Each structure stands twice: as C-alpha cells, then as structure tokens.
Amino acid sequence: MTVNRQALLKSRPHGLVTTDNFEFVDAPLAEPGEGEFRVKIEAISIDPAMRGWMAEGKSYIPPVGIGEVMRAGAAGHVEASNNPKFKVGDAVSGMFGVQQYVISNGAMVSKLDESQASLERWIAGLGMPGLTAYFGLLNVGEPKEGDTVLVSAASGAVGSVVGQIAKLKGCRAVGIAGGPEKCKYVVEELGFDACVDYKAGNLYRDLREACPKGVDVLFENVGGEIFDTELALMNVFGRVVLCGLISAYNATEMPDGLNNIRSVLVNRLKMQGIIVFDFIKEYPQAISDLGKWHAEGKLKLREDIRDGGVDAFPDVLNLLFNGGNNGKLVLKV
Amino acid sequence: MTVNRQALLKSRPHGLVTTDNFEFVDAPLAEPGEGEFRVKIEAISIDPAMRGWMAEGKSYIPPVGIGEVMRAGAAGHVEASNNPKFKVGDAVSGMFGVQQYVISNGAMVSKLDESQASLERWIAGLGMPGLTAYFGLLNVGEPKEGDTVLVSAASGAVGSVVGQIAKLKGCRAVGIAGGPEKCKYVVEELGFDACVDYKAGNLYRDLREACPKGVDVLFENVGGEIFDTELALMNVFGRVVLCGLISAYNATEMPDGLNNIRSVLVNRLKMQGIIVFDFIKEYPQAISDLGKWHAEGKLKLREDIRDGGVDAFPDVLNLLFNGGNNGKLVLKV
Numbered sequence: 001m002t003v004n005r006q007a008l009l010k011s012r013p014h015g016l017v018t019t020d021n022f023e024f025v026d027a028p029l030a031e032p033g034e035g036e037f038r039v040k041i042e043a044i045s046i047d048p049a050m051r052g053w054m055a056e057g058k059s060y061i062p063p064v065g066i067g068e069v070m071r072a073g074a075a076g077h078v079e080a081s082n083n084p085k086f087k088v089g090d091a092v093s094g095m096f097g098v099q100q101y102v103i104s105n106g107a108m109v110s111k112l113d114e115s116q117a118s119l120e121r122w123i124a125g126l127g128m129p130g131l132t133a134y135f136g137l138l139n140v141g142e143p144k145e146g147d148t149v150l151v152s153a154a155s156g157a158v159g160s161v162v163g164q165i166a167k168l169k170g171c172r173a174v175g176i177a178g179g180p181e182k183c184k185y186v187v188e189e190l191g192f193d194a195c196v197d198y199k200a201g202n203l204y205r206d207l208r209e210a211c212p213k214g215v216d217v218l219f220e221n222v223g224g225e226i227f228d229t230e231l232a233l234m235n236v237f238g239r240v241v242l243c244g245l246i247s248a249y250n251a252t253e254m255p256d257g258l259n260n261i262r263s264v265l266v267n268r269l270k271m272q273g274i275i276v277f278d279f280i281k282e283y284p285q286a287i288s289d290l291g292k293w294h295a296e297g298k299l300k301l302r303e304d305i306r307d308g309g310v311d312a313f314p315d316v317l318n319l320l321f322n323g324g325n326n327g328k329l330v331l332k333v
Numbered sequence: 334m335t336v337n338r339q340a341l342l343k344s345r346p347h348g349l350v351t352t353d354n355f356e357f358v359d360a361p362l363a364e365p366g367e368g369e370f371r372v373k374i375e376a377i378s379i380d381p382a383m384r385g386w387m388a389e390g391k392s393y394i395p396p397v398g399i400g401e402v403m404r405a406g407a408a409g410h411v412e413a414s415n416n417p418k419f420k421v422g423d424a425v426s427g428m429f430g431v432q433q434y435v436i437s438n439g440a441m442v443s444k445l446d447e448s449q450a451s452l453e454r455w456i457a458g459l460g461m462p463g464l465t466a467y468f469g470l471l472n473v474g475e476p477k478e479g480d481t482v483l484v485s486a487a488s489g490a491v492g493s494v495v496g497q498i499a500k501l502k503g504c505r506a507v508g509i510a511g512g513p514e515k516c517k518y519v520v521e522e523l524g525f526d527a528c529v530d531y532k533a534g535n536l537y538r539d540l541r542e543a544c545p546k547g548v549d550v551l552f553e554n555v556g557g558e559i560f561d562t563e564l565a566l567m568n569v570f571g572r573v574v575l576c577g578l579i580s581a582y583n584a585t586e587m588p589d590g591l592n593n594i595r596s597v598l599v600n601r602l603k604m605q606g607i608i609v610f611d612f613i614k615e616y617p618q619a620i621s622d623l624g625k626w627h628a629e630g631k632l633k634l635r636e637d638i639r640d641g642g643v644d645a646f647p648d649v650l651n652l653l654f655n656g657g658n659n660g661k662l663v664l665k666v
Binding site: 052058059060223227228236242243244245248254256257258259261262264265266267268269270271272273274275278 | 392561592595601602607
C-alpha cells in the first residue's frame with residue numbers, strides 16, 4: 001500500500017516561511033472515481049507567487065486555507081485513469097499542489113509533449129513563468145522595435161524569458177540581477193545586451209550607462225528601491241509591466257513606499273499589473289510561439305532542480321527570496 | 334506712457350512660494366512687430382502645475398528660467414495688432430504669463446466667444462482644467478455606464494468637471510474634498526452622488542460606504558495617504574488616471590512613498606499619467622463638448638476670482654495648497 005505525502009498549510013507565515021508553517025502528512029492514496037485519473041507528481045514549480053497565496057487578505061486568488069494542501073503548479077504522469085481523454089502514461093501539468101499524487105477530472109490540466117521538452121521545462125520557461133513573460137511583455141509592455149526593455153530579476157524564471165522575447169522583437173534588452181555570476185549568465189548565455197548588478201551599489205549610474213536612450217518598457221519583478229531607481233529612467237510614454245514585487249513578499253513591517261510615482265505623471269507612463277491567468281484563452285498561441293522559439297534555439301531556458309521531495313518545500317521556496325537559486329526553481333518529488 | 338508690470342522668477346522656491354521668490358518689475362510697454370499683436374491681460378489662471386514649473390529637474394516641460402516672466406495661462410483683449418487674424422477687441426487666451434501685457438504672434442492663442450462664457454470661465458472649466466478633466470477621464474479612465482468614478486480634490490478646477498462628466502456618462506460619481514462646506518457644494522451643486530470629507534478622519538471607512546461596489550475609475554489629483562487609501566478600494570481591472578500629486582508639490586523633504594502599489598498588481602489596474610498638452614489635436618472636439626454641456630446647464634462651473642494684480646500672484650497661488658480657494662482660482666489683473 002502506498003501513501004500520498006502532502007504538505008498542508010498549518011499556519012500563515014510571518015516573514016520567510018519555516019517548516020513549522022506546514023504539516024507533512026501521509027494521506028491514504030486515493031483511487032480515481034468516474035471520469036477521474038490519478039497523477040504521480042514528479043516535479044513541482046516553485047514560484048514567488050506562492051508566498052502570496054499563503055497570506056490572508058484580498059488578492060487575485062483566494063489564499064490557501066489552513067489545513068489544505070499547499071497550492072502549486074506541477075507535472076507528472078497519469079498512473080491510473082477512468083477518463084478516456086487522459087491515458088496511463090500521459091505526461092500532464094496542472095495546479096496539482098505540493099504532494100506526491102493528485103486525483104483530477106482533467107479540468108485545467110495540460111498534456112505535455114516530452115519529445116519537445118522535459119517535465120521540468122514544461123512547468124518552467126514553457127509553463128506559467130514563460131507565459132507570464134510572454135503576455136506581460138507583449139500584451140502589456142507593447143514593445144516596439146528599437147525600444148529599450150529593462151527587466152529586473154533578469155536571471156529568474158520570468159525575467160530570463162522577457163529579455164529573450166524582447167531581443168526577438170528587435171529591442172535592446174537590459175537586465176538587473178544580483179552578483180556578477182548571474183549578470184554574466186544573463187548577457188553571455190541569454191543574450192541580453194547588458195545586465196546591471198544591483199549589489200554593486202551604483203544602480204542608478206550603472207543603469208544610465210546600460211540604457212543610454214532611457215527605458216521604454218520596464219518589466220518589474222522586484223519592487224522597492226530597485227523599482228524607484230528604474231522609474232527615474234523611464235522615457236515619455238513608457239510602459240511599466242508590474243509583474244511582481246518580490247522584495248516585499250516576506251516583509252514583516254511595512255516596507256518603504258514607492259517614492260517615484262511622480263515619474264508616472266510627468267512621463268505619462270502606463271503602468272499595469274499582470275496576472276497570467278487572465279490570458280488563459282490565449283495560452284495555445286503563446287505555448288506554440290514559446291515552443292517554436294525553444295525548438296529553434298532562440299529561447300534558452302535553465303532549471304535549477306532540487307531534490308528532497310515534499311518535505312523540502314519550505315527550504316526550497318526560500319531560495320527564491322535569498323537569491324539562492326540559479327534558473328527556474330523546480331522541486332523533484 | 335504705460336508700463337508692463339511683470340512677475341519674474343527670482344529664485345526657486347523651497348516649500349511654499351513666497352513673495353521673495355519673485356521680482357516685480359515695471360517693464361516698458363512693447364509695441365507689436367510685424368505679424369504680432371498686443372494683449373491686455375485681464376485674468377490669469379492659477380493652477381497647481383505652476384508650482385512644478387518653478388522647480389528644477391526633468392519634467393514634461395522645461396522649468397521657468399530665473400529672471401523670466403512666470404509662466405501662466407491667461408486671457409485678455411487684443412489692444413493693438415499687426416496681425417490680420419487677431420483684431421483689436423478680440424478676446425483671446427494663451428500662455429501669456431504673470432504680467433499685464435503680452436506680445437504674441439498668434440501661435441497657440443485661442444479666440445474666445447464672450448457670448449458663451451466670461452474670460453475667467455474660458456481659462457477655467459472651459460480651458461485647461463476642463464480639458465484636463467475631459468481627456469483624463471474619457472481617454473485614460475475609459476468610464477463605462479454604471480462604473481463608480483472616484484475623484485480627489487473634487488471641488489477643485491479639474492475634479493469638479495471630472496465628476497460632472499462622469500455623471501453625464503452614466504457613472505456613479507464620488508468625490509473627496511476637505512471640509513463639510515466643500516463636500517456639500519460637490520453633492521448639492523455639482524450633482525456628485527457622494528462626497529467624503531478627508532478631514533473627518535475616517536477616510537477608508539467613509540469611502541467604503543460611499544463606494545459600496547468599489548472603484549472602477551480613480552481620478553487622482555492629490556497623492557500621499559489619500560492615494561494609498563483609494564488604491565485599497567479599486568476593483569479588478571480598474572483604471573487610475575494620475576493627474577496630480579498636489580500633496581507633494583511643496584514638500585521640502587521626501588514625502589512618504591506610495592505603500593499600496595501592490596493593488597496595481599493584484600487588481601491588474603491600469604495607471605496612467607495625463608498631461609493635457611498631449612491632446613492638443615483633439616482640443617476642438619473637447620471644447621465643443623464642454624461648451625455644449627455648459628450651455629445646456631449640465632456643466633456647472635465656479636470661479637474664485639481674486640483681485641490684487643500681478644503682485645498678488647504668490648499669495649493667491651498658495652491658496653491652492655492650503656485649501657483656501659473655493660472654485661477655480663483666477664487672478665484679476
């Protein structure tokens with residue numbers, strides 16, 4: 001008899017998550033009912049947004065309830081099925097949660113073609129983070145050929161794809177990342193035109209040098225001081241894609257506010273929030289484009305795959321917030 | 334022989350402007366050259382944006398230079414002309430400056446029909462502030478019938494027009510103003526559905542009550558804490574028209590930053606800055622609409638006309654920042 005190891009949210013974290021915020025249980029392995037199938041989960045996507053899903057309060061999606069399996073995008077193989085559309089052996093992805101197995105009726109589940117990319121990649125650059133980059137940049141940022149596109153967290157799962165799509169669209173892509181190693185990766189491997197190390201202590205000066213014509217499209221993942229500094233470089237009629245504010249996700253006190261909102265006024269910027277789920281009807285076109293670029297070698301992706309299974313979830317999640325990951329973070333189950 | 338009294342910017346103000354920031358001079362009265370005409374200025378528009386025009390640094394328009402006549406929109410009559418398009422006696426408006434007379438070649442000068450409205454009104458609700466309200470609300474805010482439109486500084490020159498246009502478009506118009514008298518004016522005379530007194534000390538609670546369905550369009554003139562509070566009430570896919578940040582215009586230290594930028598992300602708001610000069614090609618349609626609504630009695634306007642001439646400019650300007658005005662502020666020359 002097999003059990004299903006699960007990470008249940010036990011308490012709402014204050015600051016960084018700890019193991020104590022979760023209860024790890026061995027639930028009995030459930031059998032699929034009529035029209036259902038069971039997935040053996042092999043890879044769990046670890047995303048900054050997960051921190052927000054644990055917090056109380058109004059957001060774009062209800063918080064994970066106390067005692068519930070932690071929400072997560074994940075991928076695996078069907079191992080038992082009463083659903084004719086999903087056969088044993090099919091590779092699939094969906095919001096399966098931080099656990100070893102899930103029962104699904106197929107709603108919001110995608111089939112994955114493993115001849116094109118690995119399971120890990122399908123929940124990374126070709127999954128939610130890649131789609132977020134795609135819709136955020138193209139639908140909200142509206143980049144035009146010759147524009148300068150600035151991306152914070154440029155070595156991250158979303159930022160790395162944003163810059164590469166910007167290059168495909170004929171833009172100058174400039175990244176911001178933490179440390180010389182990440183910056184080197186962003187320029188030499190991902191093909192950005194420049195990358196500024198925010199840890200070097202001269203962010204404004206270095207950004208001015210990297211963006212001699214100013215910034216037309218800002219793709220913001222970080223918030224805080226970095227965001228304020230970027231706003232000072234925006235060109236008239238620029239677009240700001242507000243995708244993430246990761247610097248504040250674990251704040252236990254109110255962080256400093258945004259000081260440079262005046263730039264939105266005087267430069268007539270358009271700032272817009274993006275949540276990928278709003279574009280669900282356009283996913284097929286986006287997945288087709290991303291897959292094509294990937295197959296042509298124009299979209300380079302890197303996963304940082306961690307072992308440890310369900311129980312390692314809190315520690316692996318925290319890597320996102322201390323800069324400890326190197327590529328899209330995926331937890332192996 | 335007549336002289337031309339002028340207010341020249343002598344030094345850049347720190348905080349509120351003072352009389353010492355200006356030099357008041359009696360320049361010789363100039364004669365119009367070929368193609369030029371002379372306007373006797375009778376009414377000067379006093380606007381919050383003027384404070385920004387005195388400050389150094391990059392903005393949407395170069396700052397007024399030290400020693401130059403203070404920039405201002407104004408209206409008056411042509412009293413001498415070598416330009417066949419502008420005849421003696423014509424009523425005109427333009428960026429004439431804080432002075433008694435101006436020589437113009439007619440560029441960017443509008444003729445005014447005094448049978449429709451007074452000179453003062455033509456530089457108020459039917460002039461730049463009215464146009465700002467019109468383009469900000471309609472082009473940026475994109476109000477739909479049934480939307481709740483929230484306007485800060487609702488009794489001001491721009492805000493008062495925003496709410497009335499919102500009503501004309503079938504929206505619920507809610508204002509924010511300082512003190513019960515202004516709030517009463519906004520509701521009873523301008524026809525807003527509700528107006529919240531931010532001085533009463535319960536802004537969030539009072540706004541929730543006034544906007545039971547949340548806020549779809551926010552027209553922001555103030556900034557600071559008021560802006561943060563409004564952002565907490567925004568509906569998903571709401572629009573934020575960033576028109577002014579008057580609470581910060583005289584700040585001598587960095588004011589508190591905007592704390593609630595997260596609302597832009599989670600609610601997928603579109604926030605956009607508006608400067609009326611960007612819409613100059615569409616002015617004729619807007620002036621025609623505003624004039625029609627005014628003639629039909631659907632657009633109520635109130636000017637607060639102050640005497641004192643050119644020398645009173647600094648004191649009259651400061652009325653905008655201490656809430657001392659009651660209607661669109663105009664300085665009689």
